[in-house]
Amino acid sequence: METTHKTHHRLLLTGAAGGLGTALRERLKANCEVLRLSDRTGLGAAQPREEIVLADLSNADEVDTMVRDVDAIVHMGGISVEAPFAAILQANILGAYHLYDAARRHGVRRIVFASSNHVTGFYKQSETIHADHPPRPDGFYGLSKAFGEDLARLYFDRYGIETACVRIGSSFPEPRDRRMLATWLSFDDLHRLITACLSTPVLGHSIVFGMSNNAVTWWDNSRARHIGFVPRDSSDVFREAVYARTQAPDLSDPAAIYQGGAFVKAGPF
Numbered sequence: 483m484e485t486t487h488k489t490h491h492r493l494l495l496t497g498a499a500g501g502l503g504t505a506l507r508e509r510l511k512a513n514c515e516v517l518r519l520s521d522r523t524g525l526g527a528a529q530p531r532e533e534i535v536l537a538d539l540s541n542a543d544e545v546d547t548m549v550r551d552v553d554a555i556v557h558m559g560g561i562s563v564e565a566p567f568a569a570i571l572q573a574n575i576l577g578a579y580h581l582y583d584a585a586r587r588h589g590v591r592r593i594v595f596a597s598s599n600h601v602t603g604f605y606k607q608s609e610t611i612h613a614d615h616p617p618r619p620d621g622f623y624g625l626s627k628a629f630g631e632d633l634a635r636l637y638f639d640r641y642g643i644e645t646a647c648v649r650i651g652s653s654f655p656e657p658r659d660r661r662m663l664a665t666w667l668s669f670d671d672l673h674r675l676i677t678a679c680l681s682t683p684v685l686g687h688s689i690v691f692g693m694s695n696n697a698v699t700w701w702d703n704s705r706a707r708h709i710g711f712v713p714r715d716s717s718d719v720f721r722e723a724v725y726a727r728t729q730a731p732d733l734s735d736p737a738a739i740y741q742g743g744a745f746v747k748a749g750p751f
């Protein structure tokens with residue numbers, strides 16, 4: 483049986499009304515005494531050991547209030563797909579800046595930042611990359627996550643705020659297509675990964691790919707051994723069913739060539 487230590491008193495979860503926020507809402511209560519949930523809307527009433535602070539990430543004052551008095555942050559909030567630049571700018575770029583600067587002012591020491599595999603979406607599916615490979619964003623969304631990773635590095639180098647930039651692959655109840663057999667991250671492994679990021683003694687500024695123990699993978703997490711993440715789930719149990727319901731990929735299609743899949747073709751808007 484695994485044990486999850488309550489490493490923090492008050493933990494902030496942004497994007498708490500989203501898909502991953504909803505999956506983490508119960509799970510993260512094992513990591514803290516009080517879980518502060520934030521989103522723009524849609525969180526319902528606070529349950530025991532929960533606080534709710536609504537905030538729009540593009541609003542500096544609201545973000546300041548959201549961050550006040552927390553010990554650590556799991557930052558899931560923001561636009562999670564390719565979108566027009568103006569919208570990405572507000573939620574993901576300005577939003578990340580507001581969050582980090584509030585963290586600096588309020589003395590927050592550790593952040594888990596939901597980055598994305600779309601930071602490196604223009605590497606090929608025939609390549610294996612690790613955290614030291616340069617970013618190759620596949621759109622404005624991936625670019626905004628690359629900005630978030632660099633912002634986190636600046637706030638570590640200047641102010642010592644530690645961040646795990648978790649380049650999440652595809653975190654859904656099950657892999658939806660053949661690509662996701664390589665990129666899938668179960669909700670339980672996501673929680674294990676966040677727990678490892680919150681509890682490892684020395685995190686620094688780290689980049690880790692968020693994936694389960696999938697046989698087919700494009701990512702090498704050997705640069706992130708100090709985080710201590712050991713995935714326990716695997717997409718392999720879904721392989722047969724996914725192959726049965728999907729067609730073989732067209733190997734001339736950029737969505738089948740590049741790791742970012744259909745994101746490499748999304749837009750312009």
Ligand code: NAI
Nearest residue numbers: 497499500501502538539559560562573596598650652653
């Ligand atoms: P989601 O779209 O379901 O949830 C994102 C949440 O952020 C929403 O509840 C939304 O209301 C909130 N949000 C958006 N703009 C906001 C703003 N301006 N102010 C405050 N809140 C705002 O996305 P999901 O799937 O839950 O992903 C969570 C995070 O993980 C996102 O940052 C996403 O980019 C990242 N991620 C997710 C992956 C996945 O497979 N689910 C893969 C890679 C990265």
Ligand code: 15L
Nearest residue numbers: 562563598599600651652665
């Ligand atoms: C992401 O970054 C998205 O947030 C998510 O919706 C998935 O599409 C995922 O990447 C993916 O690459 O499958």
